[in-house]
Amino acid sequence: xxxxxxxxxxxxxxxxxxxxxxxxxxxxxxxxxxxxxxxxxxxxxxxxxxxxxxxxxxxxxxxxxxxxxxxxxxxxxxxxxxxxxxxxxxxxxxxxxxxxxxxxxxxxxxxxxxxxxxxxxxxxxxxxxxxxxxxxxxxxxxxxxxxxxxxxxxxxxxxxxxxxxxxxxxxxxxxxxxxxxxxxxxxxxxxxxxxxxxxxxxxxxxxxxxxxxxxxxxxxxxxxxxxxxxxxxxxxxxxxxxxxxxxxxxxxxxxxxxxxxxxxxxxxxxxxxxxxxxxxxxxxxxxxxxxxxxxxxxxxxxxxxxxxxxxxxxxxxxxxxxxxxxxxxxxxxxxxxxxxxxxxxxxxxxxxxxxxxxxxxxxxxxxxxxxxxxxxxxxxxxxxxxxxxxxxxxxxxxxxxxxxxxxxxxxxxxxxxxxxxxxxxxxxxxxxxxxxxxxxxxxxxxxxxxxxxxxxxxxxxxx
Ligand code: FHN
Numbered sequence: 001x002x003x004x005x006x007x008x009x010x011x012x013x014x015x016x017x018x019x020x021x022x023x024x025x026x027x028x029x030x031x032x033x034x035x036x037x038x039x040x041x042x043x044x045x046x047x048x049x050x051x052x053x054x055x056x057x058x059x060x061x062x063x064x065x066x067x068x069x070x071x072x073x074x075x076x077x078x079x080x081x082x083x084x085x086x087x088x089x090x091x092x093x094x095x096x097x098x099x100x101x102x103x104x105x106x107x108x109x110x111x112x113x114x115x116x117x118x119x120x121x122x123x124x125x126x127x128x129x130x131x132x133x134x135x136x137x138x139x140x141x142x143x144x145x146x147x148x149x150x151x152x153x154x155x156x157x158x159x160x161x162x163x164x165x166x167x168x169x170x171x172x173x174x175x176x177x178x179x180x181x182x183x184x185x186x187x188x189x190x191x192x193x194x195x196x197x198x199x200x201x202x203x204x205x206x207x208x209x210x211x212x213x214x215x216x217x218x219x220x221x222x223x224x225x226x227x228x229x230x231x232x233x234x235x236x237x238x239x240x241x242x243x244x245x246x247x248x249x250x251x252x253x254x255x256x257x258x259x260x261x262x263x264x265x266x267x268x269x270x271x272x273x274x275x276x277x278x279x280x281x282x283x284x285x286x287x288x289x290x291x292x293x294x295x296x297x298x299x300x301x302x303x304x305x306x307x308x309x310x311x312x313x314x315x316x317x318x319x320x321x322x323x324x325x326x327x328x329x330x331x332x333x334x335x336x337x338x339x340x341x342x343x344x345x346x347x348x349x350x351x352x353x354x355x356x357x358x359x360x361x362x363x364x365x366x367x368x369x370x371x372x373x374x375x376x377x378x379x380x381x382x383x384x385x386x387x388x389x390x391x392x393x394x395x396x397x398x399x400x401x402x403x404x405x406x407x408x409x410x411x412x413x414x415x416x417x418x419x420x421x422x423x424x425x426x427x428x429x430x431x432x433x434x435x436x437x438x439x440x441x442x443x444x445x446x447x448x449x450x451x452x453x454x455x456x457x458x459x460x461x462x463x
Contacts, residue, residue: 049247049272058259059275062227063301064378065123065171066336067369069362070305070345071113072128072175072313074135075103075151077350083314086133086181087195097182100135103151108352110157110164116354117170120362121369123377124171126230126343129158129219131175131314132191134182138223142214145182157352162223171227173261174219176212178244179233183208189236209245213252220256228261228276229253235266247272263303269295276301283386284338302340306331308358315347315355322357325364326452332365332376333402333453337391339381372455375400375425383415390453397461400425403454406447414439417460425455 051059072083078099079085086096117125130136136146138158148154158174165172180186187203220226234244250262250273261275270277277300281289284297284304308328312319323331328344335342346358354362369376375393382392383399389411390404399417419440422431432443440458447454 049250049274051275052254052258054258055254055261055275058227058261059301062124062171062261062276063339063341066341066376066379067120067122067332068124068126068171068173068303068341068343069117069120069122070126070175070313070343071348072131072315072345073348074128074131074133074137074314075100075350076131076133076135077315077348078103080315080317080350082312082316082319082347083128083131083133085314087191087198090195090197093197093199096133100145100150101152103147103350104153105157105348105350105352108155108157108160110160113161113348113354114164114168114170116359116362118168120366121373122170122344124173124227125161125165126173126175126228127158127161128175128177130177130215132177132179132181132233134177134180134186136215138219140215140218142211142218158219158223166224172223172225173228173230174226175230175232176216176219177233178212178231179236180208183211185211187237187242189242190239191236205242209249213249216249216253217256220253220260226257226260228263230278231262231264234264250274261301267291267293267295270298270300274300276303279304279340281306283334284340302338303343304335304338304340305343305345306335307345308361309347313345313347315349320355320357322355322361325361325368328361328365329368329452330404332369333393333404334386334391336376336379336393337382337385337402368452371426372453375402375455375457383417384413397459399458399460401442401456401458403444403447403456404452406444406454409444411442411444412436412439413442415460416463418463419458419460421459423457425457426451431456 074083076083076085081089129138134145136143138146139148139156140146144150148156162172179191181191181198184201185204185207187205188198188200192198192200246264253260253262254273262273263276263278264271264274265278265280277298279293279302280291282291282293282304284302287293307313309319309322332342346354348354379393379395382394385391388405389407390402392402393400419433419435422433422442423429424431424445431445434441442456
Protein backbone atom coordinates (compact mmCIF):
# COMPACT_ATOMS: atom_id res chain seq x y z
CA UNK A 1 0.00 0.00 0.00
CA UNK A 2 1.47 3.48 -0.92
CA UNK A 3 2.53 5.39 2.18
CA UNK A 4 0.19 8.35 1.52
CA UNK A 5 -2.70 5.98 0.99
CA UNK A 6 -1.62 4.00 4.10
CA UNK A 7 -1.33 7.20 6.07
CA UNK A 8 -4.70 8.56 4.98
CA UNK A 9 -6.26 5.17 5.66
CA UNK A 10 -4.61 5.05 9.09
CA UNK A 11 -5.73 8.57 9.87
CA UNK A 12 -9.27 7.74 8.85
CA UNK A 13 -9.17 4.57 10.95
CA UNK A 14 -7.70 6.49 13.86
CA UNK A 15 -10.38 9.15 13.62
CA UNK A 16 -13.08 6.46 13.42
CA UNK A 17 -11.42 4.74 16.33
CA UNK A 18 -11.33 7.96 18.32
CA UNK A 19 -14.94 8.73 17.52
CA UNK A 20 -15.92 5.18 18.46
CA UNK A 21 -13.92 5.25 21.68
CA UNK A 22 -15.31 8.61 22.61
CA UNK A 23 -18.76 7.44 21.70
CA UNK A 24 -18.27 4.28 23.79
CA UNK A 25 -17.03 6.36 26.69
CA UNK A 26 -19.92 8.76 26.32
CA UNK A 27 -22.32 5.80 26.06
CA UNK A 28 -20.76 4.24 29.15
CA UNK A 29 -21.08 7.51 31.00
CA UNK A 30 -24.64 7.95 29.78
CA UNK A 31 -25.45 4.37 30.86
CA UNK A 32 -23.94 5.05 34.24
CA UNK A 33 -25.86 8.25 34.81
CA UNK A 34 -29.06 6.63 33.58
CA UNK A 35 -28.49 3.65 35.85
CA UNK A 36 -27.80 5.76 38.92
CA UNK A 37 -30.37 8.41 38.16
CA UNK A 38 -32.98 5.65 38.19
CA UNK A 39 -31.65 3.81 41.22
CA UNK A 40 -30.94 7.03 43.15
CA UNK A 41 -34.56 8.17 43.00
CA UNK A 42 -35.65 4.61 43.81
CA UNK A 43 -33.22 4.04 46.66
CA UNK A 44 -31.04 6.34 48.70
CA UNK A 45 -31.39 9.85 47.24
CA UNK A 46 -30.52 12.21 50.07
CA UNK A 47 -32.28 10.10 52.68
CA UNK A 48 -30.27 9.16 55.73
CA UNK A 49 -30.02 5.41 56.38
CA UNK A 50 -32.75 4.28 58.78
CA UNK A 51 -32.31 0.57 59.58
CA UNK A 52 -35.47 -1.49 59.90
CA UNK A 53 -36.51 -3.07 63.19
CA UNK A 54 -35.58 -6.50 61.82
CA UNK A 55 -32.16 -5.15 60.85
CA UNK A 56 -31.64 -3.75 64.35
CA UNK A 57 -32.62 -7.11 65.83
CA UNK A 58 -30.16 -8.85 63.49
CA UNK A 59 -27.44 -6.50 64.72
CA UNK A 60 -28.16 -7.47 68.34
CA UNK A 61 -28.02 -11.18 67.48
CA UNK A 62 -24.78 -10.65 65.53
CA UNK A 63 -22.96 -9.01 68.40
CA UNK A 64 -24.09 -11.73 70.81
CA UNK A 65 -22.15 -14.25 68.69
CA UNK A 66 -18.73 -12.74 69.55
CA UNK A 67 -16.74 -15.32 67.51
CA UNK A 68 -16.73 -16.21 63.81
CA UNK A 69 -14.42 -17.94 61.32
CA UNK A 70 -13.11 -16.03 58.30
CA UNK A 71 -12.26 -18.18 55.26
CA UNK A 72 -10.06 -16.94 52.43
CA UNK A 73 -10.29 -19.65 49.79
CA UNK A 74 -10.05 -19.71 46.02
CA UNK A 75 -7.89 -21.32 43.37
CA UNK A 76 -5.25 -18.82 44.49
CA UNK A 77 -4.58 -21.41 47.22
CA UNK A 78 -2.90 -23.66 44.63
CA UNK A 79 0.47 -21.83 44.44
CA UNK A 80 0.35 -21.60 48.23
CA UNK A 81 1.54 -17.99 48.33
CA UNK A 82 -1.54 -16.24 49.67
CA UNK A 83 -4.53 -14.59 48.02
CA UNK A 84 -2.52 -11.81 46.36
CA UNK A 85 -0.23 -14.24 44.50
CA UNK A 86 -1.40 -12.98 41.09
CA UNK A 87 -0.15 -9.47 41.78
CA UNK A 88 2.53 -9.75 44.48
CA UNK A 89 4.31 -12.55 42.57
CA UNK A 90 3.85 -10.58 39.37
CA UNK A 91 3.07 -13.76 37.43
CA UNK A 92 1.79 -13.81 33.82
CA UNK A 93 -1.98 -13.37 34.13
CA UNK A 94 -2.76 -16.09 31.58
CA UNK A 95 -0.62 -18.60 33.50
CA UNK A 96 -2.50 -17.70 36.68
CA UNK A 97 -5.88 -18.06 34.96
CA UNK A 98 -4.85 -21.49 33.66
CA UNK A 99 -4.60 -22.72 37.28
CA UNK A 100 -8.41 -22.59 37.53
CA UNK A 101 -8.68 -25.48 35.07
CA UNK A 102 -6.76 -27.63 37.57
CA UNK A 103 -8.58 -26.57 40.74
CA UNK A 104 -10.04 -29.76 42.18
CA UNK A 105 -10.46 -29.57 45.98
CA UNK A 106 -11.01 -33.31 46.19
CA UNK A 107 -11.22 -33.41 49.99
CA UNK A 108 -13.63 -30.50 50.47
CA UNK A 109 -16.36 -31.47 52.91
CA UNK A 110 -18.73 -28.75 54.12
CA UNK A 111 -19.88 -30.79 57.12
CA UNK A 112 -16.29 -31.33 58.30
CA UNK A 113 -15.68 -27.56 58.10
CA UNK A 114 -18.81 -26.56 60.01
CA UNK A 115 -18.32 -29.34 62.57
CA UNK A 116 -14.78 -28.02 63.22
CA UNK A 117 -15.90 -24.37 63.41
CA UNK A 118 -18.61 -25.29 65.92
CA UNK A 119 -16.15 -27.39 67.92
CA UNK A 120 -13.99 -24.24 68.04
CA UNK A 121 -16.91 -22.37 69.58
CA UNK A 122 -17.58 -20.16 66.57
CA UNK A 123 -21.16 -19.08 65.89
CA UNK A 124 -20.81 -17.99 62.24
CA UNK A 125 -18.44 -17.92 59.29
CA UNK A 126 -17.59 -15.43 56.54
CA UNK A 127 -16.19 -16.87 53.30
CA UNK A 128 -14.69 -15.12 50.26
CA UNK A 129 -17.45 -15.65 47.68
CA UNK A 130 -15.30 -13.63 45.24
CA UNK A 131 -11.92 -12.08 46.03
CA UNK A 132 -9.90 -9.54 44.07
CA UNK A 133 -8.94 -12.05 41.33
CA UNK A 134 -12.59 -11.92 40.36
CA UNK A 135 -13.10 -15.69 40.59
CA UNK A 136 -16.54 -16.65 41.87
CA UNK A 137 -16.54 -19.53 44.35
CA UNK A 138 -20.21 -20.07 43.51
CA UNK A 139 -22.23 -20.90 40.39
CA UNK A 140 -22.98 -17.56 38.75
CA UNK A 141 -24.92 -17.18 35.55
CA UNK A 142 -23.22 -13.82 34.95
CA UNK A 143 -19.79 -15.27 34.35
CA UNK A 144 -18.12 -18.55 33.38
CA UNK A 145 -15.14 -17.58 35.57
CA UNK A 146 -16.56 -19.50 38.47
CA UNK A 147 -15.99 -22.79 40.31
CA UNK A 148 -18.70 -24.69 38.40
CA UNK A 149 -17.84 -23.54 34.87
CA UNK A 150 -14.07 -22.93 35.02
CA UNK A 151 -12.81 -25.90 37.09
CA UNK A 152 -13.00 -29.71 36.77
CA UNK A 153 -14.53 -29.72 40.28
CA UNK A 154 -17.83 -28.36 38.97
CA UNK A 155 -19.43 -28.22 42.42
CA UNK A 156 -20.88 -25.07 43.96
CA UNK A 157 -18.96 -25.09 47.25
CA UNK A 158 -20.95 -22.11 48.50
CA UNK A 159 -24.19 -23.99 48.03
CA UNK A 160 -22.80 -26.97 49.94
CA UNK A 161 -21.56 -24.70 52.74
CA UNK A 162 -24.81 -22.72 52.85
CA UNK A 163 -26.89 -25.90 53.08
CA UNK A 164 -24.69 -27.21 55.92
CA UNK A 165 -24.74 -23.87 57.75
CA UNK A 166 -28.53 -23.71 57.59
CA UNK A 167 -28.80 -27.38 58.61
CA UNK A 168 -26.57 -26.75 61.66
CA UNK A 169 -28.04 -23.33 62.49
CA UNK A 170 -24.62 -21.77 61.92
CA UNK A 171 -24.39 -18.17 60.62
CA UNK A 172 -23.17 -17.54 57.07
CA UNK A 173 -21.72 -14.19 55.98
CA UNK A 174 -20.15 -13.57 52.59
CA UNK A 175 -17.04 -11.58 51.71
CA UNK A 176 -17.45 -9.83 48.34
CA UNK A 177 -14.64 -7.91 46.64
CA UNK A 178 -15.39 -4.58 45.00
CA UNK A 179 -11.99 -4.82 43.28
CA UNK A 180 -11.69 -7.04 40.20
CA UNK A 181 -8.37 -7.91 38.58
CA UNK A 182 -10.03 -10.00 35.85
CA UNK A 183 -12.89 -8.15 34.19
CA UNK A 184 -12.35 -5.60 31.43
CA UNK A 185 -15.30 -3.50 32.59
CA UNK A 186 -13.71 -2.90 36.01
CA UNK A 187 -12.08 0.55 35.95
CA UNK A 188 -8.56 -0.33 37.05
CA UNK A 189 -7.10 1.57 39.99
CA UNK A 190 -4.21 1.40 42.42
CA UNK A 191 -3.57 -2.35 41.89
CA UNK A 192 -2.98 -1.96 38.13
CA UNK A 193 -0.67 0.99 38.76
CA UNK A 194 1.22 -0.93 41.44
CA UNK A 195 1.53 -4.27 39.63
CA UNK A 196 2.50 -4.10 35.99
CA UNK A 197 1.24 -7.57 35.11
CA UNK A 198 -2.30 -6.19 35.36
CA UNK A 199 -3.66 -4.45 32.26
CA UNK A 200 -4.87 -0.92 32.83
CA UNK A 201 -8.24 -0.08 31.34
CA UNK A 202 -10.84 2.61 31.73
CA UNK A 203 -13.51 -0.03 32.03
CA UNK A 204 -17.23 0.59 32.05
CA UNK A 205 -18.39 1.07 35.60
CA UNK A 206 -22.09 0.87 34.73
CA UNK A 207 -21.48 -2.59 33.27
CA UNK A 208 -19.30 -3.70 36.19
CA UNK A 209 -21.74 -2.27 38.74
CA UNK A 210 -24.57 -4.20 37.08
CA UNK A 211 -22.46 -7.37 37.17
CA UNK A 212 -21.76 -6.96 40.90
CA UNK A 213 -25.41 -6.28 41.68
CA UNK A 214 -26.51 -9.25 39.59
CA UNK A 215 -24.11 -11.48 41.52
CA UNK A 216 -25.17 -10.04 44.87
CA UNK A 217 -28.76 -10.79 43.85
CA UNK A 218 -27.75 -14.39 43.12
CA UNK A 219 -25.99 -14.66 46.48
CA UNK A 220 -28.98 -13.22 48.33
CA UNK A 221 -31.53 -15.31 46.43
CA UNK A 222 -30.03 -18.75 45.87
CA UNK A 223 -28.23 -19.53 49.14
CA UNK A 224 -30.83 -19.05 51.85
CA UNK A 225 -30.41 -16.67 54.78
CA UNK A 226 -27.21 -14.65 54.52
CA UNK A 227 -26.23 -13.00 57.82
CA UNK A 228 -23.99 -10.36 56.29
CA UNK A 229 -22.08 -9.08 53.29
CA UNK A 230 -18.47 -8.14 54.02
CA UNK A 231 -17.37 -5.75 51.28
CA UNK A 232 -13.70 -5.12 50.60
CA UNK A 233 -11.65 -3.22 48.05
CA UNK A 234 -12.24 0.53 48.23
CA UNK A 235 -8.48 0.83 48.61
CA UNK A 236 -8.21 0.42 44.84
CA UNK A 237 -9.80 3.82 44.17
CA UNK A 238 -8.92 5.67 47.36
CA UNK A 239 -6.75 8.16 45.50
CA UNK A 240 -9.04 8.84 42.56
CA UNK A 241 -12.16 8.79 44.78
CA UNK A 242 -14.19 6.98 42.13
CA UNK A 243 -17.89 7.03 43.03
CA UNK A 244 -18.75 3.38 43.72
CA UNK A 245 -22.43 4.25 44.25
CA UNK A 246 -22.55 2.18 47.40
CA UNK A 247 -25.87 3.56 48.74
CA UNK A 248 -27.86 2.16 45.82
CA UNK A 249 -26.05 -1.20 46.12
CA UNK A 250 -26.53 -1.39 49.86
CA UNK A 251 -30.23 -0.49 49.54
CA UNK A 252 -30.54 -3.37 47.08
CA UNK A 253 -28.92 -5.79 49.55
CA UNK A 254 -31.26 -4.66 52.34
CA UNK A 255 -34.24 -4.99 50.01
CA UNK A 256 -33.29 -8.57 49.07
CA UNK A 257 -32.65 -9.67 52.67
CA UNK A 258 -33.62 -7.03 55.30
CA UNK A 259 -31.69 -8.87 58.03
CA UNK A 260 -28.49 -9.10 55.97
CA UNK A 261 -25.97 -6.85 57.69
CA UNK A 262 -23.55 -4.81 55.59
CA UNK A 263 -19.98 -3.89 56.44
CA UNK A 264 -17.34 -2.28 54.22
CA UNK A 265 -13.64 -2.68 55.00
CA UNK A 266 -12.65 0.95 54.39
CA UNK A 267 -11.16 1.92 57.79
CA UNK A 268 -13.03 5.24 57.66
CA UNK A 269 -16.11 6.70 59.36
CA UNK A 270 -19.26 4.64 58.97
CA UNK A 271 -21.22 5.38 55.78
CA UNK A 272 -24.78 5.05 54.49
CA UNK A 273 -26.22 1.57 54.75
CA UNK A 274 -23.52 0.00 56.92
CA UNK A 275 -24.68 -2.12 59.85
CA UNK A 276 -21.44 -3.15 61.53
CA UNK A 277 -17.91 -1.76 61.64
CA UNK A 278 -14.83 -3.75 60.61
CA UNK A 279 -11.37 -3.46 62.13
CA UNK A 280 -8.61 -5.32 60.35
CA UNK A 281 -5.89 -6.78 62.59
CA UNK A 282 -6.69 -4.07 65.13
CA UNK A 283 -8.85 -3.85 68.16
CA UNK A 284 -11.49 -1.08 67.95
CA UNK A 285 -9.73 2.22 68.55
CA UNK A 286 -6.25 0.83 67.85
CA UNK A 287 -4.12 1.47 64.78
CA UNK A 288 -1.37 -1.16 65.03
CA UNK A 289 -2.14 -2.48 61.52
CA UNK A 290 -1.47 0.92 59.91
CA UNK A 291 -4.85 1.02 58.18
CA UNK A 292 -5.50 4.26 59.99
CA UNK A 293 -8.99 3.48 61.23
CA UNK A 294 -9.63 7.15 60.70
CA UNK A 295 -13.28 6.63 61.46
CA UNK A 296 -12.89 6.03 65.17
CA UNK A 297 -15.18 3.54 66.89
CA UNK A 298 -18.86 3.79 65.99
CA UNK A 299 -21.96 2.77 67.92
CA UNK A 300 -22.54 -0.08 65.45
CA UNK A 301 -21.69 -3.69 66.26
CA UNK A 302 -17.93 -4.15 65.92
CA UNK A 303 -15.90 -6.94 64.36
CA UNK A 304 -12.11 -7.38 64.35
CA UNK A 305 -10.64 -9.75 61.77
CA UNK A 306 -7.39 -11.52 62.60
CA UNK A 307 -5.18 -14.20 61.00
CA UNK A 308 -4.61 -17.56 62.65
CA UNK A 309 -1.19 -17.60 60.98
CA UNK A 310 0.96 -14.48 60.90
CA UNK A 311 1.02 -12.61 57.61
CA UNK A 312 -1.44 -14.24 55.27
CA UNK A 313 -5.20 -14.56 54.78
CA UNK A 314 -5.00 -17.12 51.97
CA UNK A 315 -3.12 -20.44 52.23
CA UNK A 316 0.62 -19.69 52.32
CA UNK A 317 3.18 -22.50 52.46
CA UNK A 318 5.81 -20.21 53.98
CA UNK A 319 3.48 -18.80 56.64
CA UNK A 320 2.24 -21.81 58.55
CA UNK A 321 3.23 -20.59 62.03
CA UNK A 322 -0.11 -20.98 63.73
CA UNK A 323 -1.19 -19.08 66.85
CA UNK A 324 -1.47 -21.38 69.87
CA UNK A 325 -4.78 -21.99 71.67
CA UNK A 326 -3.56 -19.71 74.49
CA UNK A 327 -2.83 -16.92 71.98
CA UNK A 328 -6.26 -17.37 70.40
CA UNK A 329 -7.94 -17.29 73.82
CA UNK A 330 -6.07 -14.07 74.62
CA UNK A 331 -7.11 -12.59 71.26
CA UNK A 332 -10.76 -13.47 71.86
CA UNK A 333 -10.68 -12.06 75.40
CA UNK A 334 -9.13 -8.75 74.35
CA UNK A 335 -11.54 -8.42 71.42
CA UNK A 336 -14.65 -9.23 73.48
CA UNK A 337 -13.32 -6.88 76.18
CA UNK A 338 -13.66 -4.09 73.61
CA UNK A 339 -17.21 -5.18 72.82
CA UNK A 340 -16.24 -6.60 69.42
CA UNK A 341 -16.61 -9.92 67.61
CA UNK A 342 -13.46 -11.80 66.66
CA UNK A 343 -13.46 -13.01 63.03
CA UNK A 344 -10.55 -15.47 62.98
CA UNK A 345 -9.18 -16.24 59.53
CA UNK A 346 -8.04 -19.55 58.10
CA UNK A 347 -6.72 -20.21 54.58
CA UNK A 348 -7.80 -23.74 53.53
CA UNK A 349 -5.50 -25.88 51.38
CA UNK A 350 -6.21 -26.27 47.63
CA UNK A 351 -7.53 -29.78 48.35
CA UNK A 352 -10.29 -28.29 50.52
CA UNK A 353 -8.93 -29.28 53.92
CA UNK A 354 -8.10 -27.05 56.88
CA UNK A 355 -4.37 -27.20 57.79
CA UNK A 356 -4.04 -29.44 60.87
CA UNK A 357 -2.09 -26.92 63.01
CA UNK A 358 -4.98 -24.46 62.56
CA UNK A 359 -7.56 -27.14 63.34
CA UNK A 360 -5.65 -28.08 66.50
CA UNK A 361 -5.57 -24.47 67.72
CA UNK A 362 -9.26 -24.08 66.97
CA UNK A 363 -10.05 -27.20 68.99
CA UNK A 364 -8.00 -25.84 71.91
CA UNK A 365 -9.93 -22.56 71.81
CA UNK A 366 -13.17 -24.51 71.68
CA UNK A 367 -12.24 -26.49 74.81
CA UNK A 368 -11.73 -23.20 76.67
CA UNK A 369 -15.02 -21.81 75.42
CA UNK A 370 -16.80 -24.99 76.52
CA UNK A 371 -15.89 -23.95 80.09
CA UNK A 372 -15.84 -20.14 79.85
CA UNK A 373 -18.09 -19.31 76.89
CA UNK A 374 -20.64 -17.65 79.20
CA UNK A 375 -18.05 -14.95 79.93
CA UNK A 376 -17.70 -14.19 76.21
CA UNK A 377 -20.93 -14.90 74.30
CA UNK A 378 -23.66 -12.31 74.76
CA UNK A 379 -21.39 -9.96 76.70
CA UNK A 380 -20.73 -6.27 76.19
CA UNK A 381 -17.43 -4.43 76.56
CA UNK A 382 -16.16 -4.63 80.14
CA UNK A 383 -15.65 -1.70 82.52
CA UNK A 384 -11.88 -2.17 82.04
CA UNK A 385 -10.17 -3.43 78.89
CA UNK A 386 -6.70 -3.61 77.42
CA UNK A 387 -4.97 -3.86 80.82
CA UNK A 388 -1.49 -5.32 81.28
CA UNK A 389 -3.07 -8.13 83.34
CA UNK A 390 -5.99 -8.76 80.91
CA UNK A 391 -9.48 -7.46 80.26
CA UNK A 392 -13.11 -7.63 81.37
CA UNK A 393 -16.50 -8.29 79.82
CA UNK A 394 -19.90 -7.38 81.22
CA UNK A 395 -23.24 -9.17 81.19
CA UNK A 396 -25.87 -7.30 83.22
CA UNK A 397 -24.66 -7.19 86.86
CA UNK A 398 -21.83 -9.62 86.19
CA UNK A 399 -18.35 -8.32 85.43
CA UNK A 400 -16.03 -11.08 84.21
CA UNK A 401 -12.36 -10.43 84.94
CA UNK A 402 -10.09 -12.30 82.48
CA UNK A 403 -6.56 -12.41 83.91
CA UNK A 404 -4.18 -13.51 81.14
CA UNK A 405 -1.04 -12.11 82.76
CA UNK A 406 -1.15 -12.90 86.48
CA UNK A 407 0.02 -9.76 88.33
CA UNK A 408 0.75 -11.54 91.62
CA UNK A 409 -1.20 -11.57 94.92
CA UNK A 410 -3.05 -8.26 94.62
CA UNK A 411 -4.92 -6.66 91.77
CA UNK A 412 -6.33 -3.14 92.08
CA UNK A 413 -9.19 -2.45 89.65
CA UNK A 414 -10.47 1.15 89.32
CA UNK A 415 -14.26 0.75 88.98
CA UNK A 416 -17.25 3.09 89.03
CA UNK A 417 -19.53 0.32 90.21
CA UNK A 418 -19.80 -1.29 93.67
CA UNK A 419 -18.85 -4.96 94.00
CA UNK A 420 -21.17 -7.19 96.03
CA UNK A 421 -19.25 -10.44 95.64
CA UNK A 422 -16.27 -12.03 93.88
CA UNK A 423 -15.71 -15.68 93.02
CA UNK A 424 -13.68 -17.92 90.73
CA UNK A 425 -15.89 -18.49 87.69
CA UNK A 426 -14.80 -22.09 87.23
CA UNK A 427 -15.72 -23.47 90.68
CA UNK A 428 -17.46 -20.65 92.53
CA UNK A 429 -14.80 -20.48 95.25
CA UNK A 430 -14.91 -17.03 96.87
CA UNK A 431 -12.23 -14.45 96.11
CA UNK A 432 -11.36 -11.95 98.83
CA UNK A 433 -11.48 -8.24 97.97
CA UNK A 434 -11.51 -4.83 99.59
CA UNK A 435 -14.01 -2.25 98.38
CA UNK A 436 -12.38 1.15 98.05
CA UNK A 437 -13.95 4.46 97.06
CA UNK A 438 -13.04 4.24 93.37
CA UNK A 439 -12.38 0.58 92.89
CA UNK A 440 -11.56 -2.75 94.48
CA UNK A 441 -8.42 -4.56 95.53
CA UNK A 442 -8.65 -8.27 94.70
CA UNK A 443 -6.59 -10.87 96.58
CA UNK A 444 -5.82 -13.29 93.77
CA UNK A 445 -5.41 -17.02 94.26
CA UNK A 446 -2.31 -18.56 92.70
CA UNK A 447 -2.68 -19.33 89.00
CA UNK A 448 -3.82 -22.91 88.32
CA UNK A 449 -1.42 -25.08 86.32
CA UNK A 450 -2.39 -25.44 82.69
CA UNK A 451 -5.02 -22.69 82.84
CA UNK A 452 -4.05 -19.92 80.37
CA UNK A 453 -6.57 -17.53 81.95
CA UNK A 454 -7.89 -16.92 85.48
CA UNK A 455 -11.55 -15.85 85.32
CA UNK A 456 -13.15 -14.10 88.26
CA UNK A 457 -16.85 -13.26 88.36
CA UNK A 458 -17.77 -10.02 90.12
CA UNK A 459 -21.40 -9.29 90.99
CA UNK A 460 -21.80 -5.54 90.92
CA UNK A 461 -24.31 -2.80 91.62
CA UNK A 462 -24.27 0.84 90.71
CA UNK A 463 -22.83 3.01 93.51
O1 FHN B 1 -6.79 -7.09 50.08
C1 FHN B 1 -7.59 -7.71 51.07
C2 FHN B 1 -6.90 -8.91 51.63
O2 FHN B 1 -6.62 -9.84 50.61
C3 FHN B 1 -7.82 -9.55 52.66
O3 FHN B 1 -9.03 -9.96 52.05
C4 FHN B 1 -8.08 -8.53 53.77
C5 FHN B 1 -9.00 -9.13 54.82
O4 FHN B 1 -9.34 -8.15 55.74
N1 FHN B 1 -8.71 -7.34 53.18
C6 FHN B 1 -7.92 -6.69 52.16
C7 FHN B 1 -6.70 -6.04 52.75
O5 FHN B 1 -7.11 -5.02 53.61
